[in-house]
Amino acid sequence: MLGAIAAAVALTLPWVVVSGATDLLPRLAAAVGVEYQPPGALASLSTIGTVFVTGLAVLGSAFLLTWAAETAEKDVPQAFAIAVLAVLAVAPEYAVDALYAWNAGVFAGTERGIEAGNLAVANMTGANRILIGIGWAGVALFTIYRAGASTDPAVEERSGFLSDVVILDREIGLEIVFLLVATLWAFLVPLNGGIDIYDMLFLVGLYVCYIAVILRGEVEPDMDHVGVPAYLQSFSKPRRIATVFALFACSGVLIFTAVEPFAHGLEYLGESVGIPSFFMIQWIAPLASEAPELIVVVYLVNKARSTAGFNALISSKLNQWTLLIGTLVVVHSLALGKYGVLAFDFKQSAEIWITAAQSFFAVSLLIRFEISVREAITLLVLFLSQVFLEFALIREFVTLPVSSTELLLVYTTIYMVLGTVLFVRRRKAFGRLVRRTAGTIGDAMSPGGETPQSADD
Numbered sequence: 001m002l003g004a005i006a007a008a009v010a011l012t013l014p015w016v017v018v019s020g021a022t023d024l025l026p027r028l029a030a031a032v033g034v035e036y037q038p039p040g041a042l043a044s045l046s047t048i049g050t051v052f053v054t055g056l057a058v059l060g061s062a063f064l065l066t067w068a069a070e071t072a073e074k075d076v077p078q079a080f081a082i083a084v085l086a087v088l089a090v091a092p093e094y095a096v097d098a099l100y101a102w103n104a105g106v107f108a109g110t111e112r113g114i115e116a117g118n119l120a121v122a123n124m125t126g127a128n129r130i131l132i133g134i135g136w137a138g139v140a141l142f143t144i145y146r147a148g149a150s151t152d153p154a155v156e157e158r159s160g161f162l163s164d165v166v167i168l169d170r171e172i173g174l175e176i177v178f179l180l181v182a183t184l185w186a187f188l189v190p191l192n193g194g195i196d197i198y199d200m201l202f203l204v205g206l207y208v209c210y211i212a213v214i215l216r217g218e219v220e221p222d223m224d225h226v227g228v229p230a231y232l233q234s235f236s237k238p239r240r241i242a243t244v245f246a247l248f249a250c251s252g253v254l255i256f257t258a259v260e261p262f263a264h265g266l267e268y269l270g271e272s273v274g275i276p277s278f279f280m281i282q283w284i285a286p287l288a289s290e291a292p293e294l295i296v297v298v299y300l301v302n303k304a305r306s307t308a309g310f311n312a313l314i315s316s317k318l319n320q321w322t323l324l325i326g327t328l329v330v331v332h333s334l335a336l337g338k339y340g341v342l343a344f345d346f347k348q349s350a351e352i353w354i355t356a357a358q359s360f361f362a363v364s365l366l367i368r369f370e371i372s373v374r375e376a377i378t379l380l381v382l383f384l385s386q387v388f389l390e391f392a393l394i395r396e397f398v399t400l401p402v403s404s405t406e407l408l409l410v411y412t413t414i415y416m417v418l419g420t421v422l423f424v425r426r427r428k429a430f431g432r433l434v435r436r437t438a439g440t441i442g443d444a445m446s447p448g449g450e451t452p453q454s455a456d457d
Contacts, residue, residue, distance in 0.1 A: 004228050005067075011060030014053045015258050047265050054262035055291075061254040062295035068247035069296075070229035075241065080214050083315050084248065087323075093127045093289040094324060095256060101328040101342055105335025114345075117194070119281055120328055121348040125355040127286035128320055132362045133383025135290070135313050139297050140166050140376035143306045154306035162374040169307040170369050170436070175314045177437040178210045180363045182321045186356040190349035194341040195329045203326035207319060216444035255292050262288050276394055283387060314366075321359065350408040357415035358383070364422035368429045378418075386411045 100120035107113035143166045270280045300309035332342040365375045392398045
């Protein structure tokens with residue numbers, strides 16, 4: 001077990017050395033009045049070299065982060081451990097969006113400020129759509145078709161074309177309902193001309209409520225862990241808690257510092273082959289910042305912990321769709337020096353609507369706590385086709401009777417129609433889901449804080 005931990009740490013060491021020699025040491029030298037010159041090999045690290053080194057750091061940190069979350073399940077509710085994992089895994093996305101929101105405030109009233117506000121929304125919506133379009137769909141397909149899937153209790157073979165399904169734990173219903181509420185609110189965000197204080201109060205309040213509920217849940221100390229988490233859980237409680245905090249802190253710092261140069265390196269490489277910078281910021285940078293989360297989930301699924309993997313994905317989507325949107329206006333106002341709405345243009349309004357519509361459709365797929373191969377492929381195809389068509393329109397590879405903004409509205413309609421049909425067809429299952437979630441919240445908020453029964457109403 002120590003060998004596995006050492007291997008994960010070794011993956012991060014090249015970035016620790018590079019970042020320390022090119023950033024930390026010069027700052028320390030300047031503080032004491034000494035001139036410092038980093039070694040030539042570090043100072044001249046190429047873009048490809050930067051992408052490679054930071055990519056290894058992200059990979060190693062993702063393993064450390066996952067082990068920390070699994071180990072923590074011995075002392076805190078699983079949903080809370082996964083929520084912490086999800087927040088840390090997507091922290092780089094928060095950093096990138098916060099930077100654009102800050103610039104929108106600093107340069108308010110100028111063309112640069114308007115562009116920064118648009119980029120903040122574009123990056124945020126791109127990250128959210130990647131999380132569902134590639135994350136949810138890809139992990140569902142990986143769960144079913146990976147080696148050893150036949151022994152995974154979450155995989156169920158069914159007759160019919162592409163009908164095999166991934167069965168999810170019904171305890172994930174709480175996250176599904178909270179995500180649906182956040183999604184419905186998101187449709188209203190563009191109507192006030194931007195992200196404002198009401199969005200912040202509602203969305204951040206919603207996430208705080210979610211955390212309050214899951215903290216009242218039961219700890220599951222008897223969960224059968226293997227490998228590194230099982231080894232770490234054998235520690236005494238004080239030592240185990242200290243280890244978990246250390247792993248969370250180290251992996252969080254490494255991910256936070258490595259993903260930005262990783263994303264910028266990918267952006268530069270993309271622009272060097274003719275991909276528009278705005279397209280890179282919306283899609284390539286978020287794909288890089290979501291990499292830790294996707295690595296974590298694939299790791300969990302490969303250990304036959306499909307429910308934990310999907311829970312992590314849904315928790316990430318929930319915190320991005322609440323905390324990320326809600327805190328952007330706070331960052332913007334701090335940079336502005338006073339309260340101000342984070343404004344954006346109509347194109348970004350359409351981006352928010354299509355992102356909310358995709359989320360609405362994705363939630364409709366999980367109402368029965370399962371997702372089939374056919375549904376996962378539909379989710380993936382809709383996402384990829386929209387991205388490729390928009391890219392083709394921007395680059396003028398194809399001619400369509402609609403603009404790129406109108407294309408977004410077309411796909412918004414498609415998602416909404418499909419989602420509405422599924423909600424109508426599955427209305428009884430949705431009713432059970434809502435009643436169960438209401439019971440969970442009621443029991444968690446009651447003085448006794450008892451956990452609800454696991455049976456369906």
